[in-house]
Amino acid sequence: MAQQIILPIKDSNVLKMVQDTLLDSFRAGRRNYTVFQVGKATLLRVSDVMTLKKSDVYNPDGSVKNTAFIHDKKTGKANTLYLNPVQQDLLQYHDWLVQENINSEWLFPSTAHHNRHITEKHFYKVMAHVGDLLDINYLGTHT
Template sequence: MGQKMINVKPIKDKELLNQFGKELKKGKHGKRDYLVMAIGIKTGLRISDILNLKVSDVKNKIQTEIVEIKTGKKRTLHLKSLTSNIIDYLNTEHSAESEWLFPSPTDSSRQLASHQYYKILQKVADNLGLDYIGTHTLRKTFSYFFLKQNKGDIVTLMKILNHSSQAVTLRYAGIEEEDIKAKLEDFDPFK
């Protein structure tokens, strides 16, 4: 039996996002699982790019350059806000013999697979009663909060995500009819 089809969405509630992170930390590889999430939510990288990171990409660095797998484009990652999590993970949980930042638990010469991380996310999502979580939730959550914190700067977000359409980026970030309705209900240019 295959994976169930879900409509993957961002986590829009900060409290729920923090709760999700705390639940990830409780697992057998909690620091690893949380760091994968943190990188996704703080950089907007696709899961394939996160799991393709090597220790040399991030160790002792506050920024690094990667080439995105899907687009083939260079991307600079700003790691300053992740530094303490990276150091803690590398010093306590990472398998020192692996070049991969997130090695497979069964073969340290290979990286953790996206389907393995999907299962980890699904376990937490099930525990929290969430039916819209997938690996792309990380990138979509980044997009949602980026727009909120940067006053709707869709042009910059489009560049970060390598999207060619504002409509795609808005949909991607989970800016839906409910958000539009909420903004229009209180909208009055005469106030």
């Protein structure tokens, strides 16, 4: 099989369509959208986004921290994440988790198994599905 080409989204209209599709075309749309937004804002690898814990991002009262401190899985380096650009998304996502009665230590839990986070493979499938729906062939987890 040919290597799939994954490209960044350079067009703001395409970006908006991808965001809307992530939000509206899945049962866990709010989660999928927030994964995308956090990845876009922090420029983390998807493997690092998936393994964020709720406590990395939220204060005990549910408010969003200004910064999160994580260790990059691949390089082991400490990394500071500035969460201000996605504060609103994270607040809406927190409300969604509460509404859905999803209680997990993971920021992005699997909807089937709350004790596990969603996998890169699963999110890749989500992005591929968005690509299919929008007839865009270059979406992937690095988009």
